[in-house]
Amino acid sequence: MRVLFIGGTGVISTACTALAAERGIDLTLATRGRRSAGLPAGVKTLAVDMEDAVGAARAFGDQRFDVVVDWIAFTPEQIERDLALFRGRTGQYIFISSASAYQKPASHYLITESTPLGNPFWDYSRNKIACEERLLRAWREEGFPVTIVRPSLTYGETQIPLAVNSWAKSFTAIDRMRRGKKVIVPGDGSSLWVITHNTDFAKGLVGLLGHEQAIGHAFHITTDEVMTWDQFYRIAGAVAGAEPRLVHIPSDFIAACIPEKLGSLTGDKAVSVVFDNSKIKRFVPEYRATVRFGEGIRRTIAWFDQDAARREIDDAANTQWDKLIAAYEKGMSAAVREFD
Numbered sequence: 001m002r003v004l005f006i007g008g009t010g011v012i013s014t015a016c017t018a019l020a021a022e023r024g025i026d027l028t029l030a031t032r033g034r035r036s037a038g039l040p041a042g043v044k045t046l047a048v049d050m051e052d053a054v055g056a057a058r059a060f061g062d063q064r065f066d067v068v069v070d071w072i073a074f075t076p077e078q079i080e081r082d083l084a085l086f087r088g089r090t091g092q093y094i095f096i097s098s099a100s101a102y103q104k105p106a107s108h109y110l111i112t113e114s115t116p117l118g119n120p121f122w123d124y125s126r127n128k129i130a131c132e133e134r135l136l137r138a139w140r141e142e143g144f145p146v147t148i149v150r151p152s153l154t155y156g157e158t159q160i161p162l163a164v165n166s167w168a169k170s171f172t173a174i175d176r177m178r179r180g181k182k183v184i185v186p187g188d189g190s191s192l193w194v195i196t197h198n199t200d201f202a203k204g205l206v207g208l209l210g211h212e213q214a215i216g217h218a219f220h221i222t223t224d225e226v227m228t229w230d231q232f233y234r235i236a237g238a239v240a241g242a243e244p245r246l247v248h249i250p251s252d253f254i255a256a257c258i259p260e261k262l263g264s265l266t267g268d269k270a271v272s273v274v275f276d277n278s279k280i281k282r283f284v285p286e287y288r289a290t291v292r293f294g295e296g297i298r299r300t301i302a303w304f305d306q307d308a309a310r311r312e313i314d315d316a317a318n319t320q321w322d323k324l325i326a327a328y329e330k331g332m333s334a335a336v337r338e339f340d
Helices: 011-022 053-060 076-086 123-142 172-178 198-208 229-240 251-257 259-269 278-283 293-305 315-338
Strands: 002-006 026-031 044-047 067-070 093-096 146-151 182-186 218-221 245-249
Touching (some): 002 011, 011 026, 011 198, 044 053, 053 076, 076 123, 093 123, 123 146, 123 259, 146 198, 172 229, 172 315, 182 229, 182 251, 182 315, 198 278, 229 245, 229 293, 245 251, 245 315, 251 315
Parallel strands (some): 002 026, 002 067, 067 093, 146 218
């Protein structure tokens, strides 16, 4: 099976690249540079700037692929580009969407693939929804062979997945714990959530490659392990050898002070979600998520601890969080005094 990954070196896709190679799939990664260092043996690379549609068409030439997976399409315009590039040249096109596209506020805590889509809080999610709609129209009107996959919060060795953290420098939250600094948990910490290890996600995604019955369908792929945000933070702290000092701050207060957090909190991590994975298990019977959070975060923190250069700290985020905590605690104290 000949497969093209557009992207393939990110937090989620790296594990999929590794598993596809392990299973003997003929895999090519289309990336901006011909980087092969660290890639599994046998994985090929093709230097493509996907933002240059003419250049991309030239780079792909008349190549055909059994499956194309686009990890880095975020807007309908990018989907139009992919339709132009791969019509008639692939047997299956897998679009990596997002589970944040599901209805917010949720009408029910248990999410299935038939849960309506709609997220008024996050442009990222609304763009993913628009991409899905365009691809499904192409499937209905012209038979374009699309499969949609919606990851939720997924991590690996290089990412510490906490609700309020720096995405680019995610060791920052662990560093705060180790230094005895307070860390922010949205709400009261009791919201239910799932955090999936990338090696588990890979088993579902790779199982869908070349799966003809999956065309025209959407899937989410998550763990079945459900915990509260407080539990996730406390487990991460224990693995890091620290007792986290948790500060519970309402998500609407966080978003009022830091508006750019509205999407990722109110539009995603602040609300309880539990995913029903029956559908992916039905289409990929071998799919089971086996990496529990305690084990996964142990691997992640160990990776950071192996090299000081990996433990980058987001100073701007630290300053912002300290300011937010101080403002919240000041307001809380003032409110309490009103009732004395």
